[in-house]
Amino acid sequence: MRRVLLSVLLLVSCGGAAPAGSTSSVQGTAPSKQSAPSGSELGARSPKAGDELVAFASAEGIARLSRSAYKVDFFTLANHFESQQNLGMCGPTTSVIVLNALRATRDDIVKPRDPRLFPQEFAGNLPEGLDPVFPRYTQGVFFDDERVTQVKSKATFAGQADAEGARDPGIQLRQLGRMLTNFGLHVELRIAEDSLTNETIRQEMRDNLASPNDYVVINYQRKVLGQTGSGHISPLGAYDEASDSFLILDVNPNGKTWVWVKSSTLIEAMRTMDSVENRGYLLVSDPS
Numbered sequence: 619m620r621r622v623l624l625s626v627l628l629l630v631s632c633g634g635a636a637p638a639g640s641t642s643s644v645q646g647t648a649p650s651k652q653s654a655p656s657g658s659e660l661g662a663r664s665p666k667a668g669d670e671l672v673a674f675a676s677a678e679g680i681a682r683l684s685r686s687a688y689k690v691d692f693f694t695l696a697n698h699f700e701s702q703q704n705l706g707m708c709g710p711t712t713s714v715i716v717l718n719a720l721r722a723t724r725d726d727i728v729k730p731r732d733p734r735l736f737p738q739e740f741a742g743n744l745p746e747g748l749d750p751v752f753p754r755y756t757q758g759v760f761f762d763d764e765r766v767t768q769v770k771s772k773a774t775f776a777g778q779a780d781a782e783g784a785r786d787p788g789i790q791l792r793q794l795g796r797m798l799t800n801f802g803l804h805v806e807l808r809i810a811e812d813s814l815t816n817e818t819i820r821q822e823m824r825d826n827l828a829s830p831n832d833y834v835v836i837n838y839q840r841k842v843l844g845q846t847g848s849g850h851i852s853p854l855g856a857y858d859e860a861s862d863s864f865l866i867l868d869v870n871p872n873g874k875t876w877v878w879v880k881s882s883t884l885i886e887a888m889r890t891m892d893s894v895e896n897r898g899y900l901l902v903s904d905p906s
């Protein structure tokens with residue numbers, strides 16, 4: 619059983635199903651260098667001049683963040699950033715980052731408590747009445763929450779087939795939007811269909827990055843960026859006008875890194891087919 623689940627996860631993306639015929643792993647070994655891919659790695663797509671990924675932790679990456687006029691979101695997201703705990707968890711990880719960014723300082727909102735964050739065998743050493751666990755959204759209890767499981771169970775997420783044998787592993791963008799809506803957030807779903815122009819997408823994401831208390835969650839196909847893996851979900855951190863590039867706060871920095879990517883390349887990566895519709899992005903805020 620365990621081997622079956624692992625096989626399923628390796629064939630799909632953490633952000634939804636992989637394209638038909640895809641056999642690449644979700645979070646496989648990263649390229650040794652963040653650079654434009656060869657045409658053969660991308661299939662039909664040929665690399666374009668100037669669309670190389672730029673690592674966040676590089677002189678050019680730092681310069682882009684320094685001069686960016688669209689980076690308000692970066693600082694709060696960085697404060698609440700965490701890496702995904704396994705290869706399937708990009709959607710839940712992105713969700714808890716955004717939920718904590720919006721609500722960590724809100725004492726009026728009841729937040730989950732993950733008892734596994736403190737070793738229970740040492741609980742007896744604590745002063746009476748002291749609870750060492752911070753109320754916080756975590757990956758560990760994400761699927762314990764009915765606001766999540768109303769949309770998708772942990773078993774389905776992990777690749778378990780339903781009674782008809784159908785599987786829907788990972789989380790599609792629309793499903794993630796419904797989960798965040800169930801948490802009481804205001805979510806605007808943007809599927810990157812043909813009717814949604816590149817300019818509209820760029821402007822909407824760019825303007826959000828300069829606006830506090832709302833965030834952009836992107837769902838994209840890694841292959842278009844020349845990365846290994848398939849569909850992926852992460853928060854967006856900043857936009858640099860001079861290079862026309864966005865900073866992806868990749869929740870899987872284990873071999874990948876946070877990267878700046880040309881807006882046209884990122885939008886092309888969002889304008890790709892997932893299980894039932896194109897990928898895209900969410901605009902998320904808290905009306906409470």
Ligand SMILES: [Ca+2]
Nearest residue numbers: 826827829832
């Ligand atoms: Ca914002």
